[in-house]
Amino acid sequence: xxxxLIISEVRRGVFEERNLxxxxxxxxxxxxxxxxxxxxxxxxxxxxxxxxxxxxLEESLFLNxxxxxxxxxxxxxxLGAPEIVIFTHSSSGIELASYLAGKMSLPIITDVSGYxxxxxxxxxxxxxxxxxxxxxxxxxxxxVITVRSGSFKDHVTEKxxxxxxITVDGPSGIEERSFVEYVEEEKTGVxxxxxxxxxxxxxxxxxxxxxxxxxxLANLMKATISGSRPVIDKQWLPxxxxxxxxxxxxxxxxxxxxxxxxAFQHIAGMKDSECIIAVNKDPEAPxxxxxxxxxxxxxxxxxxxxxxxxxx
Amino acid sequence: MDILVxxxxxAATQEEELRLxxxxxxxxxxxxxxxxxxxxxxxxEEAVKIVEGQGGSVTAISIGSAESxxxxxxxxxxxxxxxxxxxxxEAIHDPALRAQAIYNFLKKEDIKFDAIFTGVQSEDDQFxxxxxxxxxxxxxxxxxxxxxxxxxxxGYFVLRRELEGGLQERIKIKAPCILSIQSGINExxxxxxxxxxxxxxxxxxxxxxxxxxSRGDAIIDLIKWSYxxxxxxxxxxxxxxxxxxxxxxxxxxKKGVC
Ligand SMILES: Cc1cc2nc3c(=O)[nH]c(=O)nc-3n(C[C@H](O)[C@H](O)[C@H](O)COP(=O)(O)OP(=O)(O)OC[C@H]3O[C@@H](n4cnc5c(N)ncnc54)[C@H](O)[C@@H]3O)c2cc1C
Ligand SMILES: Nc1ncnc2c1ncn2[C@@H]1O[C@H](COP(=O)(O)O)[C@@H](O)[C@H]1O
Numbered sequence: 043x044x045x046x047l048i049i050s051e052v053r054r055g056v057f058e059e060r061n062l063x064x065x066x067x068x069x070x071x072x073x074x075x076x077x078x079x080x081x082x083x084x085x086x087x088x089x090x091x092x093x094x095x096x097x098x099l100e101e102s103l104f105l106n107x108x109x110x111x112x113x114x115x116x117x118x119x120x121l122g123a124p125e126i127v128i129f130t131h132s133s134s135g136i137e138l139a140s141y142l143a144g145k146m147s148l149p150i151i152t153d154v155s156g157y158x159x160x161x162x163x164x165x166x167x168x169x170x171x172x173x174x175x176x177x178x179x180x181x182x183x184x185x186v187i188t189v190r191s192g193s194f195k196d197h198v199t200e201k202x203x204x205x206x207x208i209t210v211d212g213p214s215g216i217e218e219r220s221f222v223e224y225v226e227e228e229k230t231g232v233x234x235x236x237x238x239x240x241x242x243x244x245x246x247x248x249x250x251x252x253x254x255x256x257x258x259l260a261n262l263m264k265a266t267i268s269g270s271r272p273v274i275d276k277q278w279l280p281x282x283x284x285x286x287x288x289x290x291x292x293x294x295x296x297x298x299x300x301x302x303x304x305a306f307q308h309i310a311g312m313k314d315s316e317c318i319i320a321v322n323k324d325p326e327a328p329x330x331x332x333x334x335x336x337x338x339x340x341x342x343x344x345x346x347x348x349x350x351x352x353x354x
Numbered sequence: 355m356d357i358l359v360x361x362x363x364x365a366a367t368q369e370e371e372l373r374l375x376x377x378x379x380x381x382x383x384x385x386x387x388x389x390x391x392x393x394x395x396x397x398x399e400e401a402v403k404i405v406e407g408q409g410g411s412v413t414a415i416s417i418g419s420a421e422s423x424x425x426x427x428x429x430x431x432x433x434x435x436x437x438x439x440x441x442x443x444e445a446i447h448d449p450a451l452r453a454q455a456i457y458n459f460l461k462k463e464d465i466k467f468d469a470i471f472t473g474v475q476s477e478d479d480q481f482x483x484x485x486x487x488x489x490x491x492x493x494x495x496x497x498x499x500x501x502x503x504x505x506x507x508x509g510y511f512v513l514r515r516e517l518e519g520g521l522q523e524r525i526k527i528k529a530p531c532i533l534s535i536q537s538g539i540n541e542x543x544x545x546x547x548x549x550x551x552x553x554x555x556x557x558x559x560x561x562x563x564x565x566x567x568s569r570g571d572a573i574i575d576l577i578k579w580s581y582x583x584x585x586x587x588x589x590x591x592x593x594x595x596x597x598x599x600x601x602x603x604x605x606x607x608k609k610g611v612c
Binding site for chain 1: 368371418432453514518521595602603
């Protein structure tokens with residue numbers, strides 16, 4: 043039987059919303075959707091998949107590459123091989139998918155954001171969305187993919203009946219890799235998610251010395267400063283200011299992005315802002331696809347001019 | 355501790371126009387500058403820091419054209435002892451093929467290690483898969499998105515993985531293992547031109563990629579390239595700098611934020 047095996051991502055009792063993109067991908071490909079999930083009470087609409095495979099193990103053991111691989115071989119042993127194994131393109135999804143592909147010698151395509159059903163071609167981003175590669179598997183084999191959040195959830199349809207449920211025994215813990223604990227980000231005074239106006243800085247501003255000049259502008263405009271990941275990695279700004287999948291999700295009235303290219307991990311954190319203004323020196327920068335207003339210019343020159351005008 | 359670190363030479367395309375040529379079969383990278391993959395820079399730094407602390411060696415390995423020697427020299431300038439190039443003129447798009455070649459290479463040349471570090475992802479292909487595939491093939495424990503190594507004790511790494519939204523998880527993982535290093539884990543040291551020049555004097559070994567795997571063994575095919583689908587797109591503000599900035603302030607005023 044031709045089915046898609048969907049590895050759900052659950053964390054601290056929550057069925058992550060991005061699992062819907064994995065389910066939507068299965069529907070778009072016209073495959074029966076079999077969802078693998080640990081036992082527990084998760085808030086999931088069970089009429090959007092055909093089968094729910096409940097793994098008897100604790101949630102903290104589930105998202106472990108060595109354990110998932112064992113679970114999946116068991117499932118293949120009873121249900122036969124799936125046509126495709128779908129993970130989310132997230133921290134854990136990427137880790138699990140690549141390990142599985144290596145262990146079972148399966149072809150893998152990651153960060154899939156488009157699919158041509160007739161040609162069975164998968165689209166994946168290269169160079170932060172500047173171009174896309176169109177890929178196909180080159181051997182008869184189950185294919186492993188990770189899908190980009192937001193890409194396929196619109197393809198999810200109700201099946202009109204509840205999924206059949208089966209259970210599979212999970213392995214107990216393993217000593218090669220074990221979960222210790224969750225570590226929360228330190229709470230600090232600044233909360234960029236509360237700001238109405240964010241002035242967000244990217245690698246394109248050049249270097250750390252530019253930061254104070256942007257702070258002056260932020261003061262004049264009554265904006266709060268945030269940034270993209272490289273700016274935080276380089277310690278130009280503290281971690282609590284990071285916008286994106288591994289930082290904060292923000293929805294200010296205005297998001298003024300300066301020198302930010304628009305990688306999907308960044309876009310995911312700010313795309314729902316009411317008004318996005320992007321300044322970038324590259325007319326092809328992907329961020330212009332998401333912005334309401336775009337300016338092709340040097341961010342530092344725009345900054346100085348805005349300061350001049352505001353100081354009158 | 356002996357650590358192998360994989361370093362890739364990638365095109366720095368952030369500020370460049372990418373032109374598709376040959377009906378989308380190729381991307382014209384001829385005028386684009388190249389550099390060490392950002393994530394690999396963090397991986398080298400982390401490996402060198404560990405070795406400085408407790409002894410051992412770092413070996414940098416790159417798959418690519420002869421020019422990839424640049425990133426090996428950089429890795430040596432940062433503190434790696436050796437550099438190894440697996441030379442191939444054409445880019446290898448399938449991460450499974452890269453991992454297969456590495457696997458065969460390490461076996462055939464009998465390379466010993468306590469840990470292998472890769473970056474989380476390449477800036478060009480963003481597969482974020484090479485390290486994990488290799489770990490699966492080698493049957494070694496694996497962790498990606500490594501954002502902090504808290505301790506190395508009794509043959510285990512205690513480390514933190516970055517999850518979403520600022521959350522991390524601490525795990526214990528047994529060496530030998532493969533770790534994919536996330537950007538921001540450390541502050542990579544500065545490398546001077548002098549340092550790179552000195553690194554040139556350290557001998558690098560070159561092997562032929564084709565002796566370990568053949569392009570025909572790829573298990574995914576790149577059909578072609580395409581430009582992203584244009585969404586709505588922004589209203590572009592053009593004209594004199596002065597005019598543009600006045601318009602920006604108008605928009606801010608309209609939105610009631612400034
Ligand atoms: C697991 C994972 C999680 C991630 N999480 C996040 C996250 O939470 N947040 C995040 O932001 N990223 C995240 N990233 C990183 C992301 O993939 C990108 O690398 C990052 O967003 C790029 O940041 P940037 O746009 O500032 O830099 P770049 O991509 O380097 O872009 C710089 C831009 O500045 C422009 N520019 C250059 N000079 C000027 C100038 N003088 N004036 C105007 N423009 C100029 C360039 O044209 C370019 O478009 C994550 C990556 C991974 C793998
Ligand atoms: N051609 C290559 N040469 C050396 N290392 C590579 C190469 N391709 C991938 N890697 C390593 O694998 C990591 C992940 O790459 P990728 O799977 O392409 O996103 C990179 O950060 C490198 O450490």
